[in-house]
Amino acid sequence: MPPIRSSRIPSVLVCAAAALTLSGCAVPVSPGFLDDRPTAQEEEWGDPSDMDTSGLEHGKIPSREPELDEADLPVADPPSDAPLTERIAWEALRDVSAFARAADPDSESECIDTTSELDGDSISLDCTVTYRGKEFDYNYGQRPDGTAPEPVYTAPLLRSVVENDLRFSQDTDYVNCDMEEMEAVPTSAASEAPGYRCVYLNPNTGDQERVEARAYGNGSLSFRPEE
Known part of the structure; x- marks a missing residue:
């Protein structure tokens, strides 16, 4: 009589068969295997x-990107009928803070009318913005027709x-x-x-x-x- 030979089916095939019969199968996992797998960031x-x-x-x-929120400025935009020096002082504070892209709650701004007789109907204002304890110059000019060129100023980076x-x-x-x-x-x-x-x-x-x-x-x- 020929010897009886035992049949050994690989565990993978057993699991596949078990899955088809919905009986389930657990494949042994070496301790620490899951913990040792690299994260998505480590793989990339x-x-x-x-x-x-x-x-x-x-x-x-x-x-x-960093940007200024005007609501964080320490003073509100003055009304349109406020003195020109007050309105430009606020614009100077806004422009300097916008360049910095961050508001300083302790910042201040002041403008002085430096218009002279030589300016005729033009207007010149010299402003100073104090931002984080440092002063920045802001020069504003207005033509006789009421238009204004871009102000010249220094700002914080x-x-x-x-x-x-x-x-x-x-x-x-x-x-x-x-x-x-x-x-x-x-x-x-x-x-x-x-x-x-x-x-x-x-x-x-x-x-x-x-x-x-x-x-x-x-x-x-x-x-x-x-x-």
Whole structure:
């Protein structure tokens, strides 16, 4: 009589058959297997501990670009029949804060009428905006026909805003910009002013990338790779 041979069906096939009969089947899993699986971020970027974040500041990625909310200004827009110096003082405060893209609750603004006989029917106002304890000049002029050219003024560029803008544009937590906490920028020639060197952690490669941050007359920023 030929020897009786036992039939051993692989556990995978048993599970498949069990699934068809709705009886279920449990496949043994080695301890710690599920805990050792990489997260979605680790699969895409690699282990965060392997990334070089030296010299970079960690911060939360904002949901949108930084911008001024006029409701946060310390004073309200004066009525249309208010004195011109009062109305322009508010505009100066708004413009300087809009360039900074952040309100200062302690900011102040004052305008002085410097119109002289040589100006004829024109109007000249010299204003001073105090923002975060520093004074910024704001010069306003009005032609005889009531029209006004763009005011000439200096405004603050905040390091925190530049870095948060970079975080938003590059979708990264880690950045650093080589600049003072607050820089004074002449808005009429902002694009011609020297740029600021910034570094950020590329979330896709884990490498540190260098860019130049440059401000424009309305406070908007651009980031260009260093040449």
